[in-house]
Amino acid sequence: MQxxxxxxxxxxxxxxxxxxxxxxxxxxECNYQFLEQEYGKDGLEACKQVQPDIIxxxxxxxxxxxxxxxxxxxxxxxDTSPPIIMLTGEGSEKIAVQAMKYGxxxxxxKANTTAKILRLTVRNVIEKKNLQxxxxxxxxxFFTSVxxxxxxxxxxxxxxxxxxxxxxxxxxxxxxxxxxxxLIGLEEHGSQEEEELFKEYCQVIETGKSFLKEVLCFSNHNxxxxxxxxxDVSISKLENGFVxxxxxxxxxxxxxxxxxxxxxLIQRIADTTPDILYLFDLEEQRNIxxxxxxxxxxxxxxxLIKKMGADLFKNLVHPDDFQRLKNHxxxxxSIKDGEILPFEYRIRDIQxxxxxxxxxxxxFTRSSDGKPQQLLGVVREITAQKQSEEALRESEARFRYxxxxxxxxxxxxxxxxxxxxxxxxFLEIIGYSREDLQAGLIxxxxxxxxxxxxxxxxxxxxxxNNRVCHxxxxxxxxxxxxxxxxxxxxxxxxxxxxxxxxxxxxITERKRIEKERAQLxxxxxxxxEQAEAANLAKDDFVAMVSHDLRSxxxxxxxxxxxxRSSSKDEAxxxxxxxxxxxxxxxxxxxxxxxxDISRIIRGRLQLQMIPVKLESILNNAIDSAYxxxxxxxxxxxxxxxxxxxxxxxxxxxxxxxxDNLLSNAVKFTPESGHIKVNLxxxxxxxxxxxxxxxxxxxxxxxxLIFERFxxxxxxxxxxxxxxxxxxxxxxxxxxxxxxxxxxxxxxxKGTTFTVILPLQ
Numbered sequence: 001m002q003x004x005x006x007x008x009x010x011x012x013x014x015x016x017x018x019x020x021x022x023x024x025x026x027x028x029e030c031n032y033q034f035l036e037q038e039y040g041k042d043g044l045e046a047c048k049q050v051q052p053d054i055i056x057x058x059x060x061x062x063x064x065x066x067x068x069x070x071x072x073x074x075x076x077x078x079d080t081s082p083p084i085i086m087l088t089g090e091g092s093e094k095i096a097v098q099a100m101k102y103g104x105x106x107x108x109x110k111a112n113t114t115a116k117i118l119r120l121t122v123r124n125v126i127e128k129k130n131l132q133x134x135x136x137x138x139x140x141x142f143f144t145s146v147x148x149x150x151x152x153x154x155x156x157x158x159x160x161x162x163x164x165x166x167x168x169x170x171x172x173x174x175x176x177x178x179x180x181x182x183l184i185g186l187e188e189h190g191s192q193e194e195e196e197l198f199k200e201y202c203q204v205i206e207t208g209k210s211f212l213k214e215v216l217c218f219s220n221h222n223x224x225x226x227x228x229x230x231x232d233v234s235i236s237k238l239e240n241g242f243v244x245x246x247x248x249x250x251x252x253x254x255x256x257x258x259x260x261x262x263x264x265l266i267q268r269i270a271d272t273t274p275d276i277l278y279l280f281d282l283e284e285q286r287n288i289x290x291x292x293x294x295x296x297x298x299x300x301x302x303x304l305i306k307k308m309g310a311d312l313f314k315n316l317v318h319p320d321d322f323q324r325l326k327n328h329x330x331x332x333x334s335i336k337d338g339e340i341l342p343f344e345y346r347i348r349d350i351q352x353x354x355x356x357x358x359x360x361x362x363x364f365t366r367s368s369d370g371k372p373q374q375l376l377g378v379v380r381e382i383t384a385q386k387q388s389e390e391a392l393r394e395s396e397a398r399f400r401y402x403x404x405x406x407x408x409x410x411x412x413x414x415x416x417x418x419x420x421x422x423x424x425x426f427l428e429i430i431g432y433s434r435e436d437l438q439a440g441l442i443x444x445x446x447x448x449x450x451x452x453x454x455x456x457x458x459x460x461x462x463x464x465n466n467r468v469c470h471x472x473x474x475x476x477x478x479x480x481x482x483x484x485x486x487x488x489x490x491x492x493x494x495x496x497x498x499x500x501x502x503x504x505x506x507i508t509e510r511k512r513i514e515k516e517r518a519q520l521x522x523x524x525x526x527x528x529e530q531a532e533a534a535n536l537a538k539d540d541f542v543a544m545v546s547h548d549l550r551s552x553x554x555x556x557x558x559x560x561x562x563x564r565s566s567s568k569d570e571a572x573x574x575x576x577x578x579x580x581x582x583x584x585x586x587x588x589x590x591x592x593x594x595x596d597i598s599r600i601i602r603g604r605l606q607l608q609m610i611p612v613k614l615e616s617i618l619n620n621a622i623d624s625a626y627x628x629x630x631x632x633x634x635x636x637x638x639x640x641x642x643x644x645x646x647x648x649x650x651x652x653x654x655x656x657x658x659d660n661l662l663s664n665a666v667k668f669t670p671e672s673g674h675i676k677v678n679l680x681x682x683x684x685x686x687x688x689x690x691x692x693x694x695x696x697x698x699x700x701x702x703x704l705i706f707e708r709f710x711x712x713x714x715x716x717x718x719x720x721x722x723x724x725x726x727x728x729x730x731x732x733x734x735x736x737x738x739x740x741x742x743x744x745x746x747x748x749k750g751t752t753f754t755v756i757l758p759l760q
Contacts, residue, residue: 002028002029002030002031003029003030003031004030004031004032004033005030005031005032005033005053005054005126006032006033006034006035006050006051006052006053006054007020007024007032007033007034007035007052007053007054007055007056007122008035008036008037008043008046008047008050008052008054008055008056008082009021009034009035009036009037009055009056010036010037010038010039010040010042010043010055010056010057010058010061010069011036011038011056011057011058011061011087012038012039012058012060012061012062013058016058016087016110017036020056020118021034021036022115023114023115023118023119024118024119024122026115026119027119027122027123029123030122030123030126032122035050035052038061038062039061039062039063040061040063040064040065040066040068040069040072041063041064043055043057043069044069044072044073044076047073047076047077047082048076048077051080051082052082053082053126053129054082054083054084054085054122054125054126054129055082055083055084055085056085056087056122057069057070057084057085057086057087057104058086058087058088059086059087059088059089059095059099060088060089066086066088066099067098067099067102070084070099070102070103070104071102074102074103081103082129083105083125083126083128083129084103084104084105085104085105085106085107085108085121085122085125086099086104086106086107086108087108087109087110087113088107088108088109088110089109089110089111090109091109091112095107105125105128106121106124106125108121151177151245151246151247152174152175152177152178152181152183152244152245152246152247153174153175153177153178153243153244153245154171154173154174154175154178154183154243154244155171155172155173155174155238155241155242155243155244156169156170156171156172156183156186156201156241156242156243156244157169157170157172157240157241158170158205158240158241166188166202166205167187167188168186168187168188169186169187169201169241169242170241171186172241181246181248183231183233183244183246184197184215184217184231185197185198185200185201185215186198186201191217193215193216193217193218197215197233200213200235201235201242204235204236204237204242205237205240205241205242208237210234210235210236210237211234211235212233212234212235213233214230214231214232214233214249214253215230215231215232215233216229216230216253217229217230227250227253227254227257228250229248229250230248230249230250230252230253230254231246231247231248231249232246232247232249233245233246234246271291271292271293273291273293273378274293275293275378275379275380276290276291276293276294276297276357276378276379276380277290277291277293277376277377277378278290278291278294278376278377278379279364279374279375279376279377280361280374280375280376280377281373281374282329282332282372282373282374282375283367283373284309284310285309285310285312285313286306286308286309286310286312287305287306287308287312288306288374289302290302290305290306297349297355297381298316298347298348298349298350298355299349299350299351300349300350313325313326315348316347316348317345317346317347317348318345318346318347318348318354320346321345321346324343324345325343325345328341328343329375332361332363332372332375333371333372335363335372337362337363337366338362339362339363340360340361340362341360341361341362342358342359342360343358343359343361344356344357344358344359344382345357345359355381355383356381356382356383356385356386356387357379357380357381357382357383358379358380358382359377359378359379359380360377360378361375361376361377362375362376362377363375363376364376403423404423406423406424406425406428407425408425408503408504408505409422409423409425409426409427409428409429409486409503409504409505409506410422410423410425410426410501410502410503410504411423411426411444411501411502411504412493412499412500412501413444413490413499413500413501413502414498414499415460415463415464415498415499415500416498417443417444417445417446418440418443419437419442419443419444420499421437422437422442426504429476429478429484429486429504429506430442430447430476430478430479430484431478431479431480431482432479436479444456444502447476447477447478447479448474448475448476448477449475449476449477449483452474452475455472455474456474459472459488459490463490463491463492463500467491467492468490468491468492469489469490469491470489471487471488471489471503472487472488472489473485473486473487473488473507474486474488476504484506484508485506485507485508485511486504486505486506486507487504487505487507488502488503488504488505489502489503490502490503553583553587556580556583556584556587559576559579559580560576560580562576563576563577596724596728600727600728600731605731605732605735607649607650607653607735607736608650608651608652609648609649609650610648610649610650610651611646611647611648612646612647612648612649612650612651612654613646614644614647614654614679614686614688614757615640615641615642615644615679617651617654617655617658618638618640618658618677618679618688619638619640620655620658620659621655621658621659621662621677622636622638622662622677624659624662624663625659625662625663625665625666628663628666629666629675632666632669632670632671632672632673633671633672634666634669634671634672634673634674634675635672635673635674635675636666636675636677637674637675637676637677638676638677638678638679639676639677639678639679639680640677640678640679641679641680641681643681644679644680644681644686644759645759647686647757647758647759649736649757650732650735650736653732653735653736654732654736654757656728656729656732657729657732657733657740657755658688658690658755660725660726660728660729661688661690661729661753661755662675662677662690664725664726664753665690665691665692665694665751665753668692668694668695668751669692669693669694669695670694670695673692673693673694674692674693675690675691675692675693676689676690676691676692677689677690677691678691681759682756684758684759684760685738685756685757685758685759686756686757686758686759687754687755687756688754688755688757689752689753689754689755690752690753691750691751691752692750692751692752693750694750694751695747695748696744696745696746696747696748696749696750696751697742697744697746697747697751698744698746698747699744699746702742702744705726705742706726706727706729706730706740706742707727726742733755733757736757736758737757737758738755738756738757738758739755739756740753740754740755740756741753741754742754
């Protein structure tokens with residue numbers, strides 16, 4: 001919901017006025033109505049007639065300046081003067097200071113005022129005005145309220161000496177009640193009570209922490225301290241002073257003291273009994289009195305019990321016992337004086353825990369017509385007794401449930417080896433029947449394997465010494481001769497020295513899982529080792545990329561500097577240009593490999609499939625490799641079947657594969673070596689072989705050469721490159737539904753790469 005405000009714009013520039021209107025009309029939170037004036041006098045007249053919510057005032061007006069306008073506005077409007085934002089064409093710190101002294105809410109320079117700044121400034125000034133108005137109304141209401149208070153209310157300001165120390169308090173405001181009953185302790189010196197209060201007032205000023213307390217003043221009467229005055233005082237810090245509320249509670253405190261003294265003797269007697277003592281009103285259905293033992297037992301103070309009134313039973317008595325208690329109370333209508341009725345029930349303590357109690361109640365007083373009016377009762381807690389009884393029942397029920405549920409095997413035995421009873425689960429574990437058990441054919445010492453006899457003897461010895469043995473693992477021989485792994489725990493029955501019970505759990509499944517887990521741990525360790533190897537390969541790759549990309553760049557930069565300083569030497573120019581071109585191409589090839597492998601990893605490498613003649617691709621690759629082979633005196637031989645039909649493929653990518661294989665052969669073949677390239681048809685496939693007499697590949701490295709970033713382990717023979725070429729070649733061949741393999745008899749024994757591509 002938008003708020004509606006009237007804005008008076010006083011500015012002799014029409015363009016500026018239109019700008020302000022346009023800026024403010026875009027405010028989503030406020031709806032503005034605009035009044036516009038060019039002259040200051042007209043603006044004053046408009047203020048008298050309309051009462052705008054805010055004024056946008058130009059400092060330089062044709063008739064008067066902004067400061068003169070403010071003076072006249074304050075003179076004629078006084079307290080109703082609207083807030084002003086002054087705008088000026090050029091910022092002046094002096095004018096800004098003067099404007100603020102005259103009461104301007106904000107000062108803006110036109111050139112720096114954006115739509116957002118103007119909207120925020122106008123909105124903040126209006127909100128500030130609204131808050132000030134609300135504060136003034138609240139202040140008037142506050143002082144009107146405190147004047148009508150029955151309690152005393154006062155505002156006090158600190159009196160300090162030259163060192164800033166508080167020496168007293170000045171009365172700034174007192175309501176009518178406070179003038180009649182002045183607060184004490186306002187001066188540094190006085191009675192002991194007054195001096196203590198003065199220090200506490202000072203503490204409130206210094207710390208800002210309020211206090212609420214009863215102030216008791218005593219006088220000496222016959223060598224005894226007698227209460228003469230009592231106050232209930234609340235003090236809170238207020239700026240350089242404090243605000244106080246207080247009331248005279250002298251009469252109430254004197255009455256309370258008299259009542260306390262009269263009750264003290266009775267209370268001491270009641271509190272000495274270890275049980276809960278209470279007096280209950282049957283007509284009002286509430287406790288008239290209860291001793292302090294209720295707080296020790298249940299956590300409720302006697303006062304809180306009294307405050308519960310008729311809701312006492314509904315709040316505290318267990319729902320299952322509530323109706324029984326009501327029936328119990330009805331019985332007192334027919335009993336005689338001195339007759340005692342017992343009752344057991346549950347009550348909830350302050351922590352929401354239930355306690356069992358046993359009460360003994362009798363009639364204490366009767367009404368004029370002889371009906372029982374009040375009951376006197378004594379309550380003793382019996383929670384521990386009830387818990388013991390319930391625990392025994394639950395224990396028996398749990399054991400019976402476990403025994404009959406067949407969740408685990410249970411057998412009763414004699415130390416001589418005889419099994420005297422067992423549940424169905426135990427018989428299932430050992431493979432015997434109930435008839436076998438009843439015939440006395442089951443003995444625990446007979447279905448224990450020989451290698452576990454010693455463990456059984458140690459368990460029996462432990463049971464004799466401690467009446468219990470800790471669970472341990474062993475095996476049983478089933479009736480069919482098979483073995484079953486188990487966990488067994490045993491103990492002697494209560495009051496017996498040769499009869500016990502054992503709990504038996506079949507752990508066949510757990511053993512199987514442990515075996516599987518061990519295998520998984522081995523697999524996980526192998527996977528971790530592979531991951532660590534992959535991380536190491538990545539680190540090597542980063543180092544390799546840094547080196548291989550920097551090497552041609554260093555050559556390019558170096559020859560660029562040489563050419564710049566030797567521009568007249570034509571031979572150096574030609575050589576430098578050749579080296580720069582060669583290294584740029586090398587760097588381009590490295591980058592292209594990185595782009596290809598990135599596309600492969602992301603699955604974005606696309607093929608442009610057209611009919612391709614493999615003979616042309618091999619001839620192109622041989623032509624490209626021939627100069628380098630001749631330079632190394634390598635014999636390059638080819639054997640190409642020209643009758644092979646065209647295949648459907650990406651000519652550029654297939655050329656990339658063959659170029660890579662042939663360039664690798666030239667690169668890794670030493671001088672005077674031999675390279676042979678074959679292309680032949682095998683059934684419906686084309687086979688390309690590149691055979692060299694180069695450095696070969698070790699059997700450890702051979703399975704890894706088509707992986708990314710693997711180039712070889714011999715640093716002395718490592719060639720320039722990222723080790724991506726063969727990985728790219730494998731992926732390109734597989735995209736053509738082909739296969740690439742490598743063979744080598746070992747290092748120094750050459751390598752053969754074979755590519756199989758389908759022709760259909």
